[in-house]
Amino acid sequence: MSAAVLCIGTEITRGEIVNTNATWLCDTLTSIGFEVTEVASIDDDRPRIIDTLLRLSRDHEVIACTGGLGPTTDDLTTEAVGLAAGLPLVRDPPTVAAIQDRFRRLGRALVASNLKQADFPSGSTILTNAVGTAPGFGLRIGKSIAFFFPGVPMELKRIWQDHVDQVLREMAPRCTYQLRLRTFGQPESTVGQMLDGVEQAHPGVIIGYRASFPEIEIKILARGVDLADAKSRSEAAAIVVRERLGAIVHSEGTQTLVGAVAAALRATGGTLALAESCTGGLVAHMLTSEPASDYLLGAMVTYSNEIKTALLGVPAETLQTQGAVSREVAIAMAQGALRATSATHSIAITGIAGPTGGTAEKPVGLVHWAVAHPGGVQARDRVFVGDRGRIQRMAAFASLDLLRRIALGSDQ
Amino acid sequence: MSAAVLCIGTEITRGEIVNTNATWLCDTLTSIGFEVTEVASIDDDRPRIIDTLLRLSRDHEVIACTGGLGPTTDDLTTEAVGLAAGLPLVRDPPTVAAIQDRFRRLGRALVASNLKQADFPSGSTILTNAVGTAPGFGLRIGKSIAFFFPGVPMELKRIWQDHVDQVLREMAPRCTYQLRLRTFGQPESTVGQMLDGVEQAHPGVIIGYRASFPEIEIKILARGVDLADAKSRSEAAAIVVRERLGAIVHSEGTQTLVGAVAAALRATGGTLALAESCTGGLVAHMLTSEPASDYLLGAMVTYSNEIKTALLGVPAETLQTQGAVSREVAIAMAQGALRATSATHSIAITGIAGPTGGTAEKPVGLVHWAVAHPGGVQARDRVFVGDRGRIQRMAAFASLDLLRRIALGSDQ
Known part of the structure; x- marks a missing residue:
């Protein structure tokens, strides 16, 4: 199952911010079991958003898109998605009420452009945002199911957890399992040599390395006929990995x-x-x-x-x-x-x-x-x-x- | 003048590393005067590298590409560039000598795959690497001039400085000038309000914000009929910006x-x-x-x-x-x-x-x-x-x- 990530915003193409959303989405989609093959970041340009969406929707089962859902004239994503999918935008009354309520609580004046954030392509599934103004939305474009999120990392992650994670886990091929070990004390090339041959001896297992200087994280990703099979393949390889690496492994999972x-x-x-x-x-x-x-x-x-x-x-x-x-x-x-x-x-x-x-x-x-x-x-x-x-x-x-x-x- | 950035490597599409090379290239190209409209990151896949290169070469004057120049079988960039441009790969004797010399100095054994890094599409300009094994190279693909760099950030930056920066500065429309101020003490929205109307009062000037929590950098980018005109527009706007922001400006340029x-x-x-x-x-x-x-x-x-x-x-x-x-x-x-x-x-x-x-x-x-x-x-x-x-x-x-x-x- 192939996935693509699309990030929209001139602040990215001008190099004003580091695109950590892309990294987070790629890591998350990969760990669920999708194969991410492209990340596209484009500026706030209507024709380019439409072209890129249509292109990605031809090759991928899933598209995760961030950015361009704000209230300003620069924020073009929703409108472009409507044009790409050939769907009119429809204002959603519950979202209007939620925005009005939010502004009342914050004591801020609502201007007309804020209500733009209550417009969605007809037929979209609206993904409510518990920590910000702009909801996300999901809809089908070509062969893809596409999800659209605000660019604020906290809002992206919250909407993902609340609405998308479970849906994608059910869609993903449930036949992968990953264990992580963290090491310190040897460079990546030496760690790689120490694990030479482990993949060959464990069919279906891919050993990945993630260097976060000066630590090296080892990812033991296994694919099997089902989840139990993948898990047992991953665990069997992990026993060999731990034995070969010895005391340089300081932690398992997410411990630092x-x-x-x-x-x-x-x-x-x-x-x-x-x-x-x-x-x-x-x-x-x-x-x-x-x-x-x-x-x-x-x-x-x-x-x-x-x-x-x-x-x-x-x-x-x-x-x-x-x-x-x-x-x-x-x-x-x-x-x-x-x-x-x-x-x-x-x-x-x-x-x-x-x-x-x-x-x-x-x-x-x-x-x-x-x-x-x-x-x-x-x-x-x-x-x-x-x-x-x-x-x-x-x-x-x-x-x-x-x-x-x-x-x-x-x-x- | 339009530019694109292409990053090649499964470590990016799997979310194993944050793509700071893309941010650096976008920031650098923008500050020179190019308009970067797309950043594409793709996995180590030969057909996808070829397709993406050909696609980007139709729309952009400049392509800056990183990754995939290493010695392993995963490193496909050079080969794919040759196929995309219809050029055979040719081994470069001075590069062979430099690699052999480097390995001798480090006391490491040279294997055949290392010499892959001395192969370049026929007619390329070779960009020597003062801090690593893999040289970069430049060549024309379609309407683009394309530069290829190793993915190691230090090597990318060094090759850029040694070979590419001057070439691109001469190519770029020399009619932009940028000043930077750094502030602390007010959130981005407040800083934006404090500078409300400055752009309108200074034609050709774009005020950009770059938040690096908790600091806000202000970029005053001006376009003029020539460099002197752009510089004077940028400086005139900067006087107003400094006056409005007062003591929250702690530095100018790159000072922290x-x-x-x-x-x-x-x-x-x-x-x-x-x-x-x-x-x-x-x-x-x-x-x-x-x-x-x-x-x-x-x-x-x-x-x-x-x-x-x-x-x-x-x-x-x-x-x-x-x-x-x-x-x-x-x-x-x-x-x-x-x-x-x-x-x-x-x-x-x-x-x-x-x-x-x-x-x-x-x-x-x-x-x-x-x-x-x-x-x-x-x-x-x-x-x-x-x-x-x-x-x-x-x-x-x-x-x-x-x-x-x-x-x-x-x-x-």
């Missing part, structure tokens, strides 16, 4: 590395403190993107030597003899973070994120990190390659992964 | 809010310390995304009350009587950060980022922030709406913007 670290600490009632230099608060920011106040006590970003001594008690002598970017300073920072906060675990990171500040002996990219824990302290170092952002990100992930392994008692 | 803060501090030799609670290190992370060690002394992420007292000297009594999320605690944190680091300026933030922890009196989203400076301390508060990430981001930007205004002596 941060989630894995938090779960490992929570399981034993551990608490955490951070002492960051070159990562400048990135580890703290990553951890606090999800609720963290039950295990994260505090973090210190200590850029200057004086602050490393004042806040973390790093001996001035160590800083002088070993340099701020050294194994000894990383260990002293980790121990200082424990003393300052009474946490059970700490992470310390010191390095040269660049673009300047490197020397022949200590090049840009050199990072030392340490994890202090009830059983002692472990330190690691590496020269990371890339720009400032990549070096900071690699260092943050590497130190979180070391903590994860230590907290799980699996560090080698 | 962080850049504006850093510039304001550097201008007076100021230094900075941070005391973050609910933003959890986000401000530190934002500041250290660019080199900051010359003005940023350190940051403390103090989640628990005990750590606020231990690291920042916030009186336990203040925490008890006012609560951790209060104006008094924000001010005490800001003053404590100055004491702990001897910085000239500090930012402190305390709030409830959610999703839980709110009360009737102090709801989720309530944030207090303070900036301490040589002339005293200023505090602000607000209830931000949205999920945890949005609340943290709004609080970080609001506190940086307050510091910017204070450091510039323009705070009202």
Whole structure:
């Protein structure tokens, strides 16, 4: 079953926004079991919308379209769909009432153009919008069933969940199943080599890779004669994948590395403190993107030597003899973070994120990190390659992964 | 002059990656003066690549295409281009030598499929790749001039700069000019209202908005009879735009809010310390995304009350009587950060980022922030709406913007 995604809006073709709606629709349609073969993004141009809709409707069973349902003169989608399908637009009284009600509640004045959003091609199924003004709609065009959504990501997702997800799941060939594993520590090419031959040994299984730097997600998609068959094929392949990848798999499903670290600490009632230099608060920011106040006590970003001594008690002598970017300073920072906060675990990171500040002996990219824990302290170092952002990100992930392994008692 | 962008790869149509190459190409082509009217993303399918290329070459003067130039059997772009243009593939000896040399330097073994990347449709202009294995190429297809790039963003951008940018600038109608202003503090709809009528009063000028939450970038694009005319139209409109928007404009061109803060501090030799609670290190992370060690002394992420007292000297009594999320605690944190680091300026933030922890009196989203400076301390508060990430981001930007205004002596 073939599907296409159509995104309408000059803000996309002018490069003013990143088209995350397209990615979300492609990912969702693929996971349900459709094969998405084209994503078309076009500007707000009536003839082009009509041509593109007619073209896509010749080749695809499903079209998911976003954008152009707003109240302004730029918003042409509904009108163009009517012309493409040869259907007149009809005003829908319940939608008119809902728009009037919404404006009353918000205390805003209704203008005539707002009621444009209550017009739909005759015979459409109206998809009510619980979180915005513009409803979506669905109708048949040529061999396709086409769904039209507002471009606001939150509204698209809500309408999809409320009205479309179940319909498409029933339409889709119910014979695919997908498992996801998340890894850190090896590049995509190495992970690919580690899984060499798994597809060949498991008919119907496709191994997919999704790199979200520096993590690699492994998708194990199986097609079978029915859902149960697909599931068992996917699970059988997953056993081999887990065994081959070993400890680089930090999570399954949608859990992140941060989630894995938090779960490992929570399981034993551990608490955490951070002492960051070159990562400048990135580890703290990553951890606090999800609720963290039950295990994260505090973090210190200590850029200057004086602050490393004042806040973390790093001996001035160590800083002088070993340099701020050294194994000894990383260990002293980790121990200082424990003393300052009474946490059970700490992470310390010191390095040269660049673009300047490197020397022949200590090049840009050199990072030392340490994890202090009830059983002692472990330190690691590496020269990371890339720009400032990549070096900071690699260092943050590497130190979180070391903590994860230590907290799980699996560090080698 | 019409342009199209074509992105080839099943990783896009399956929704495995966000297509930032398309956004970058659209933005770049638009800023040069082309009108991009379609972005097509298709899977790795030979007939579909050929059909799409031929279709786009009928309607556009320029096609920019990424993806499918790799060494694997999935990479079909070059072969499909040859078939679409009716040209045989020819192996290019200098490219063969460059690939062999690259592999020798990296100490990797060359396999036969790597040499596929030295094949090009006969008559192509080869676009050497200074940062990767696969060169790009350019050739004429129908009425279009088409350029083909690898999908790796860094390689695309480098080849563009090295070979394509100048060619297209010379091709483009040289009668457009664009200025950019960046704002923080008002939503897009309000900024739009503030600029109501500017386009009408300035013929040839288009005001564009690009929201990168929570900032709004204003693009003032002018078309004229020639470049000088376009530039003077754009600049005349910019004078009115700056006057209407006032202090919410923090930067011009590509400078970020962080850049504006850093510039304001550097201008007076100021230094900075941070005391973050609910933003959890986000401000530190934002500041250290660019080199900051010359003005940023350190940051403390103090989640628990005990750590606020231990690291920042916030009186336990203040925490008890006012609560951790209060104006008094924000001010005490800001003053404590100055004491702990001897910085000239500090930012402190305390709030409830959610999703839980709110009360009737102090709801989720309530944030207090303070900036301490040589002339005293200023505090602000607000209830931000949205999920945890949005609340943290709004609080970080609001506190940086307050510091910017204070450091510039323009705070009202």
